[in-house]
Amino acid sequence: MEPTKPIKTIKAEVEELSVFLNVSKDKGLIDRRIMSNGIRFGSVGSVAKNLGVTIKEVDNGIIASAPKVRLQLFVEKLHFSGVRYKSV
Numbered sequence: 001m002e003p004t005k006p007i008k009t010i011k012a013e014v015e016e017l018s019v020f021l022n023v024s025k026d027k028g029l030i031d032r033r034i035m036s037n038g039i040r041f042g043s044v045g046s047v048a049k050n051l052g053v054t055i056k057e058v059d060n061g062i063i064a065s066a067p068k069v070r071l072q073l074f075v076e077k078l079h080f081s082g083v084r085y086k087s088v
Contacts, residue, residue, distance in 0.1 A: 014067045018088040019075060022061040029081040041077050048074060063088060 025045035030038050041047050044062070048055050053066040053074045064074060064085075078085050 016065060017068055017071050018063055018065040019071065019078075019085045020058075020061060020063055020088050021078070021083060021085050023083060025055055025057065025062055027083070029077055029083065031080045032082045033080055036080070041081065044078075044083070047077050 021044065023044060025043065025048070027044050029041040029044060029047055031041065032038075042050075045055060047053075048064055051066070051074050052070050053064050056063045056065070064071065066074065075085060
């Protein structure tokens with residue numbers, strides 16, 4: 001009996017995306033939707049940390065980077081809080 005060859009595994013490439021925010025990482029995020037009754041998400045920095053988003057401070061704001069799914073969750077919180085962002 002011949003020894004079996006190891007199976008080659010195919011790993012999906014993780015797409016890393018980034019957004020630019022013109023705010024401080026200490027800015028509080030509060031849900032602005034009518035039905036939410038002003039739920040407090042926390043600061044930009046704490047929400048990013050909880051979702052596994054890396055933050056890099058630059059001259060006039062911050063750049064948040066993460067894999068697509070995690071960054072989408074982070075951007076949803078920004079959107080609900082009325083914080084403007086743009087893709088980098």
